[in-house]
Amino acid sequence: MAQIVLFLSTAVVFLALDAVMLTRVMHPLFARHLGAQLLTEIRMVPAVVFYLGYVLGILVLVSWPALRDGLPLRALWRGAVLGAMAYGTYELTSYTIMRDWQPSMVAVDLIWGSVLTGISAWAGVQITRALIG
Known part of the structure; x- marks a missing residue:
């Protein structure tokens, strides 16, 4: 039961915080530098695969x-x-091989990934402790 509460609480915190950051900061930043290269609609299947897998990784490696x-x-x-490792891998690789990738994109996303993952892991643990005891 604790694992289910931990997964759900971590996922809710992660998704809620990331939704705000993606819409208010990341999308405008990436649109400014990548423009027409961005999709108008996100691809849901890879997004779901990422979020489920990443939250599971947080649980296995950190939260549990x-x-x-x-x-x-x-x-x-x-x-x-x-x-930092996960988001840094993506951002630094992208900056290494993509012409229009910018240092500001790397810095903002790498810092965000660190903060988001740390807070989500901590909050999931705290919520689970409060609900399960």
Whole structure:
């Protein structure tokens, strides 16, 4: 039961925060630099695959060990490290091989991935602790 609550709470926090950031900051930033290269409608299947897989990865690598050991702050900092690695891989690779990729895109998304993953992991642990005990 705890794993289900942990997954759902982490996913809700992650999706809610990311939806705000994507619409208010990331889309305008990427549109400014990539323009017509962006799709007008997102591709839902890869988005769902990413979000499900990424949240599962947060749980396996970060949140479940922190919950099990009773160390929610561990989820925060280890989540931030995981986010930096994951988002950094994408952004730095894109910057390495794509002509129109900009350093501002790399910095904003890498920082966001770190913050988002850390906060989501920590919040999921805290919510699960509050609901399960």
